[in-house]
Amino acid sequence: xxxxxxxxxxxxxxxxxxxxxxxxxxxxxGIVGAPACGDVMKLQIKVEDGVIKDAKFKTYGCGSAIASSxxxxxxxxxxxxxxxxxxxxxxxxxxxxxxxxxxxCSVLAEDAIKAAIADYQAKLAGKSEG
Amino acid sequence: xxxxxxANTLFQISEPDAGNELDRxxxxxxxxxxxxxxxxxxxxxxxxxxxxALADAQGEALLPSVVSYADSTPLVGSEARAQLxxxxxxxxxxxxxxxxxxSEDIDFDHPYAxxxxxxxxxxxxxxxxxxxxxxSAEILVALKRRAEAELGHEVRGAVITVPAYFDDAQxxxxxxxxxxxxxxxxxxxxxxxxxxxAYGLDRGGxxxxxxxDLGGGTFDIxxxxxxxxxxxxxxxxxxxxxxxxxxxxxxxxxxLEDAGVSAPSPSQRQALALEAxxxxxxxxxxxxxxxxxxxxxxxxxxxxxxxxxxxxxWLKKTIRACRSTLKDAELRATxxxxxxxxxxxxxxxxxxxxxxxxxxxxPLTDLDPDRVVAYGAAITADLLSGSKREGMTLLxxxxxxxxxxxxxxxxxxxxxxxxxxxxxxxQVFTNYSEKQTGMSIHVVQGERELAxxxxxxxxxxxxxxxxxxxGMARVEVTFQLDADALLTVTATELMTGVQQRVEVKPTxxxxxxxxxxxxMESLDHAGEDFAARALAEERVELGRVVLAVRTAYDxxxxxxxxxxxxxxxxxxxxxxxxxxxxxxxxxxxxxxxKRARESLEKSxxxxxRRRMERALRAGMEGQSLAEIEAALAEEDKLERRRGGHxxxxxxxxxxxx
Amino acid sequence: MTxxxxxxxxxxxxxxxxxxxxxxxxxxxxxxxxREALESAYLERxxxxxxxxxxxxxxxxxxxxxxxxxxxxxxxxxxxxxxxxAEYLVKLGGIDLDxxxxxxxAPKPTQAFLIExxxxxxxxxxxxxxxxxxxxxxxxxLADEREAIxxxxxxxxxxxxxxxxxxxxxxxxxxxxxxxxxxxxxxxAA
Numbered sequence: 001x002x003x004x005x006x007x008x009x010x011x012x013x014x015x016x017x018x019x020x021x022x023x024x025x026x027x028x029x030g031i032v033g034a035p036a037c038g039d040v041m042k043l044q045i046k047v048e049d050g051v052i053k054d055a056k057f058k059t060y061g062c063g064s065a066i067a068s069s070x071x072x073x074x075x076x077x078x079x080x081x082x083x084x085x086x087x088x089x090x091x092x093x094x095x096x097x098x099x100x101x102x103x104x105c106s107v108l109a110e111d112a113i114k115a116a117i118a119d120y121q122a123k124l125a126g127k128s129e130g
Numbered sequence: 131x132x133x134x135x136x137a138n139t140l141f142q143i144s145e146p147d148a149g150n151e152l153d154r155x156x157x158x159x160x161x162x163x164x165x166x167x168x169x170x171x172x173x174x175x176x177x178x179x180x181x182x183a184l185a186d187a188q189g190e191a192l193l194p195s196v197v198s199y200a201d202s203t204p205l206v207g208s209e210a211r212a213q214l215x216x217x218x219x220x221x222x223x224x225x226x227x228x229x230x231x232x233s234e235d236i237d238f239d240h241p242y243a244x245x246x247x248x249x250x251x252x253x254x255x256x257x258x259x260x261x262x263x264x265x266s267a268e269i270l271v272a273l274k275r276r277a278e279a280e281l282g283h284e285v286r287g288a289v290i291t292v293p294a295y296f297d298d299a300q301x302x303x304x305x306x307x308x309x310x311x312x313x314x315x316x317x318x319x320x321x322x323x324x325x326x327x328a329y330g331l332d333r334g335g336x337x338x339x340x341x342x343d344l345g346g347g348t349f350d351i352x353x354x355x356x357x358x359x360x361x362x363x364x365x366x367x368x369x370x371x372x373x374x375x376x377x378x379x380x381x382x383x384x385x386l387e388d389a390g391v392s393a394p395s396p397s398q399r400q401a402l403a404l405e406a407x408x409x410x411x412x413x414x415x416x417x418x419x420x421x422x423x424x425x426x427x428x429x430x431x432x433x434x435x436x437x438x439x440x441x442x443x444w445l446k447k448t449i450r451a452c453r454s455t456l457k458d459a460e461l462r463a464t465x466x467x468x469x470x471x472x473x474x475x476x477x478x479x480x481x482x483x484x485x486x487x488x489x490x491x492x493p494l495t496d497l498d499p500d501r502v503v504a505y506g507a508a509i510t511a512d513l514l515s516g517s518k519r520e521g522m523t524l525l526x527x528x529x530x531x532x533x534x535x536x537x538x539x540x541x542x543x544x545x546x547x548x549x550x551x552x553x554x555x556x557q558v559f560t561n562y563s564e565k566q567t568g569m570s571i572h573v574v575q576g577e578r579e580l581a582x583x584x585x586x587x588x589x590x591x592x593x594x595x596x597x598x599x600x601g602m603a604r605v606e607v608t609f610q611l612d613a614d615a616l617l618t619v620t621a622t623e624l625m626t627g628v629q630q631r632v633e634v635k636p637t638x639x640x641x642x643x644x645x646x647x648x649x650m651e652s653l654d655h656a657g658e659d660f661a662a663r664a665l666a667e668e669r670v671e672l673g674r675v676v677l678a679v680r681t682a683y684d685x686x687x688x689x690x691x692x693x694x695x696x697x698x699x700x701x702x703x704x705x706x707x708x709x710x711x712x713x714x715x716x717x718x719x720x721x722x723x724k725r726a727r728e729s730l731e732k733s734x735x736x737x738x739r740r741r742m743e744r745a746l747r748a749g750m751e752g753q754s755l756a757e758i759e760a761a762l763a764e765e766d767k768l769e770r771r772r773g774g775h776x777x778x779x780x781x782x783x784x785x786x787x
Numbered sequence: 788m789t790x791x792x793x794x795x796x797x798x799x800x801x802x803x804x805x806x807x808x809x810x811x812x813x814x815x816x817x818x819x820x821x822r823e824a825l826e827s828a829y830l831e832r833x834x835x836x837x838x839x840x841x842x843x844x845x846x847x848x849x850x851x852x853x854x855x856x857x858x859x860x861x862x863x864x865x866x867x868x869x870x871x872x873a874e875y876l877v878k879l880g881g882i883d884l885d886x887x888x889x890x891x892x893a894p895k896p897t898q899a900f901l902i903e904x905x906x907x908x909x910x911x912x913x914x915x916x917x918x919x920x921x922x923x924x925x926x927x928x929l930a931d932e933r934e935a936i937x938x939x940x941x942x943x944x945x946x947x948x949x950x951x952x953x954x955x956x957x958x959x960x961x962x963x964x965x966x967x968x969x970x971x972x973x974x975x976a977a
Contacts, residue, residue, distance in 0.1 A: 038964030
């Protein structure tokens with residue numbers, strides 16, 4: 001199977017591995033899991049003026065799950081929050097040429113970014129209310 | 131959703147069986163072959179008899195697994211071994227270690243030049259390329275001939291043993307060797323399982339047993355349960371590249387180091403290897419042994435203590451495998467009812483001591499460890515020939531997990547190791563875009579997480595996926611392991627029934643065409659003897675057919691409606707042609723005889739069918755039973771010749787709509 | 788050596804793919820399966836359907852025997868393991884742990900559980916630094932925990948609480964993954 005160098009690189013050298021302090025008000029954290037295989041993924045975004053300035057992840061699972069989260073963190077940097085919420089798992093799967101048996105890894109990454117955004121927006125709402 | 135499952139099976143690709151001409155089981159006439167790294171042997175147990183090993187004219191049962199290509203005609207056995215020191219590069223020893231292996235996997239020392247190229251590694255010997263499969267076929271042919279000479283009848287069916295830890299590629303290579311040797315391989319039987327069969331039947335055994343099998347080049351450990359006539363392998367483990375040969379090499383390199391020699395010539399190396407083996411064997415009896423390799427100026431002595439220290443790392447490896455295999459079987463050593471030792475290398479006292487120490491009991495050794503595997507093979511061969519033998523059932527396992535390569539080279543397991551065979555796994559594949567029309571699937575075998583670290587078994591393309599929204603196409607691929615642990619792949623389209631194409635390309639092995647060519651070549655080139663045999667066999671076959679057709683024609687050719695005029699002339703021409711071929715002693719080409727027979731069969735086919743129909747009608751009216759039988763036998767023979775093609779492609783036209 | 792008239796094998800019934808694993812072995816579905824009954828049923832059926840019994844039969848019969856034997860082997864492998872048997876009973880109860888379908892698939896664990904999983908991974912990283920002994924402690928602890936979870940799932944199934952059993956078994960899958968990672972860490976540390 002021939003993969004593009006870029007894709008293989010996401011496997012071999014995943015970007016943005018790490019954590020932010022989840023208590024920071026400008027940080028949104030999404031933690032999701034794939035019950036069928038036991039993979040867990042934590043994805044965090046750091047937002048400034050509605051734009052995602054930085055993103056980090058920690059994924060415990062197979063290579064496809066790691067690559068999917070690595071790719072998403074790369075993509076969302078510099079995106080507006082509402083644009084990032086539009087990312088679809090099919091885009092991730094296509095970019096990484098994921099085989100069908102690994103499509104659920106891209107679903108996990110989509111769920112993770114959505115959960116992170118939801119967490120950030122909940123914090124924002126709480127701040128403006130309080 | 132079960133209605134979707136009724137969709138058509140589109141293509142079926144299977145590993146080919148033995149040639150169709152061999153597809154006939156003669157009860158009680160099959161042989162059991164232990165195709166070993168250093169020695170091979172053949173045994174029989176016809177129609178429920180006790181197994182016995184067959185010896186050569188000198189009374190020797192063990193045939194050295196050595197093939198010499200130093201002369202134009204290959205030599206096998208001790209004659210080949212005699213040429214070892216003189217032409218080490220043209221004499222192949224331990225070819226079993228190369229079976230089903232690409233040159234990139236061969237990470238052990240050997241004196242041979244390997245031909246460049248991918249797939250199955252090949253030796254360059256005597257100015258030509260020889261695969262280990264062909265060399266193994268030479269050994270099998272020698273054993274087959276020995277059996278035929280001893281038994282006085284032709285031998286076609288065989289059970290060949292393989293290390294339990296052999297993967298699909300190694301098993302397929304062994305089966306191909308059998309086919310090239312003109313054998314129909316009824317079963318590839320795991321060596322420890324064969325030993326258990328020999329022991330179990332001997333003792334009417336019930337209980338849990340471990341079989342520790344250390345041969346010349348391979349190591350297996352199997353845990354079996356014997357109960358109610360079933361031999362159930364619970365777990366198996368081992369190393370298909372560890373054996374007594376490693377002990378020899380350890381001794382040889384220690385001697386070299388002592389002598390301060392760094393780069394011995396091939397023939398010095400060979401002389402040293404032979405001496406190392408002798409020393410190892412001598413130290414099984416004696417505490418000390420004199421060592422002499424004049425070619426290298428070595429005159430010294432080796433103690434058993436030093437020898438045991440040299441082989442300790444290998445013993446440790448075998449015990450580690452025993453531990454993890456027991457764990458796989460979910461058993462403790464104390465729960466076992468017995469431990470069986472198999473393989474010539476278990477004669478080494480240190481091996482016995484290590485086994486006894488680990489399992490906490492003295493191992494069983496009452497059957498000759500060199501022969502017990504062949505005995506079990508012979509018993510199984512007899513059973514599978516359809517012989518009247520007390521039924522037993524063998525439930526063996528696949529030694530290594532089967533998986534698919536997924537993104538990033540990660541393996542997803544679909545059949546776990548130690549799954550009882552036969553077993554099938556299904557995997558539904560779908561599309562991730564509307565434009566996607568196919569996908570490539572890579573099947574691997576092994577326990578590692580990365581595909582590259584496992585054995586590559588096959589790659590194939592799933593083509594012609596219907597253009598459907600992402601996730602809507604559903605292609606179910608079934609991976610089936612048969613009782614030989616060989617893989618078959620079937621693809622079924624669940625949604626649309628649109629025609630699929632699956633091509634399984636084995637990564638190793640020879641491919642069907644090459645095996646077919648070798649089967650033919652072995653008839654052509656394996657010496658006058660072989661060609662003469664083939665010719666004689668074809669003549670016998672032709673004789674049978676001519677007799678049957680001539681008798682039928684003379685007796686029934688003029689009966690109304692059995693032979694229309696349009697068929698009469700071609701039939702008579704073919705019959706006369708075949709009779710002429712039989713009379714003509716100058717025809718020395720087996721293929722010409724075969725063509726005459728085939729032509730006769732073809733032109734008498736319809737005649738035979740009508741005769742059978744008539745005989746059946748007659749039978750129903752209570753008439754000649756002999757006539758029915760004769761007609762049925764004739765028809766049956768034709769049927770066998772026509773059918774039996776192993777690789778079949780089932781095409782479907784898709785649903786009627 | 789015993790030699791007798793081999794009785795011809797009993798003819799094979801049609802293969803019915805809709806049968807479940809319990810039916811395949813002629814057993815009543817049960818969480819606490821009698822091990823002895825399972826073993827005898829498996830051996831009895833294996834003797835009957837194994838392809839070796841049909842070596843002289845026609846190709847269609849041989850294929851049928853292969854189909855039966857493969858299904859019997861699969862049933863045995865699922866039912867003999869308490870964990871896999873519990874997962875299978877949950878599946879028969881309408882929840883497929885291998886599916887991510889919101890209605891009939893594996894239930895999603897709580898956020899708190901997922902956070903715990905992440906934190907325990909971080910704990911594993913620390914233990915890996917600390918060395919083999921710390922890893923072995925972690926592995927032992929986890930083994931006990933997994934056993935307890937399977938017991939809980941079995942209890943839930945016995946009282947007919949499929950959803951509760953499914954929840955426990957999903958936790959067990961996450962813990963199995965963690966156990967694999969600990970094993971890998973142990974292997975690299977050794």
